[in-house]
Amino acid sequence: MELIKNRVTQKMILKEKIKVVITDLDGTLLNSDHKISDYTKTIFKELHKKNYLLIVATGRHHLDAQAIVATLDCPVYLVTSNGARIHSPDNELLFSVDMKSELVKAIFDLEIDAxxxxxxxxxxxxxxxxNNDALNSFSKESKYLPEIVNFESLEDFSAIKIFFTHDDHQKLVELKDKILHTYSDLFCHAFSLPFCLEFMDKSVNKSVAIEKILQLEKYAFEESISFGDGFNDEEMLKSAGKGLLMGNAPQSLIDTLPHLEQILSNDNDGVATYLSQQLLTN
Structure with missing residues (x-):
């Protein structure tokens, strides 16, 4: 009986505290087919009706993410490229930062494994x-399309973000170490997935971008709940008033954030189920 009372009390405290819902996309809000389920859409519409501020923070490009978030059919702030872009619910660009061509080219001059x-x-x-079929599968219906290029002859290396992917995680770890050995002061990095290594401008971070939105809307991180499954979500999860790890998060991230609660996986509507149980039901 005492345990039930404690759970009810904790739920009441959470409901009173939380005003902002923050979520990653891939591996979190999206299922393994890279879709938002109908159940999740229903829950987010209900959250909007109850005046929760909704923020999606993803490593995806904004043209790619905007098409996905539009299916929620409710106003959402969008943080993309791990914080390099912020768009309002009306798709107005609020913030942007790019990587300089000469700095990106310096990375490609390090002789990356072909x-x-x-x-x-x-x-x-x-x-x-x-032409990477596995990568293309993440954006089957996107208008943000690839262009095959020869990086040895490319002239303009300016970019919002750069990333590298390979089935062998250790190859990416070795590349990360190689880049950071020389350029640790110029870039920040993250493994959004074990097979995806990302580099951004040193100032770019999901948590930093989200803080800008919270200041604009006059909220604090302590009033937010956040969901994620990758190392590019780490600071966001630690900053939130309540951070939650997906059941499908890699063990290495779980070990890094052992104090965080794990919820159901993305394929089991973990985000929507938790929000429904903790914020939308009495």
Whole structure:
């Protein structure tokens, strides 16, 4: 009986405290088919009706993410490219930062293994050295399309974000160490997935971008609940008043954030189920 009372009390405290809902996309709000379920859409519409501020923070490009978030059919702030872009619910660009061409080129001059798929996020397209079917599957219906290029002859390396993907995680770890050995002061990095290594401008971070939105809307991180499954979500999860790890998060992230509660996986509507139980039901 005492345990039930404690759970009810904790739920009441959470409901009174939380005013902002923050979520990652891939591996979190999206299922393995890279879709938002109908159940999740219903829950987010209900959250909007109850005046919760909704923020989606993703590593995806804004052209890609905007099409996905639009299916929620409710106003959502959008943080993309791990914080390099912020768009309002009306798709107005509020903040942007890019990586300088000469700095990105310096990374590509380090002789990257030709087996690794390299990608530059440009404003209207992504440039890559390989046609990668696994990568393409993340954006089947997107208008943000790839362009195959030869990085050895490319002249303009300016980018919103760069990332590298390979099935062998250790290859990416070795590349990360190689880049950071020389350029640790110029870039920040994260493994959004074990097979996806991302580099951004040193100032870019999901948590930093979200803080800008919270200040604009006159909220504090302590009033937020956040959901994520990757290392690019780490600071966001630690900053939120309540951070929650997806059941499908990698063990390495779980070990890094052992104090955080785990919820159901993305394929089991973990985010929507938790929000429904904790914020929308009495």
């Amino acid at each position: 087996e690794i798929t390299s990608v530059l996020f440009k404003e209207d397209k992504w440039q890559t050295n390989h």
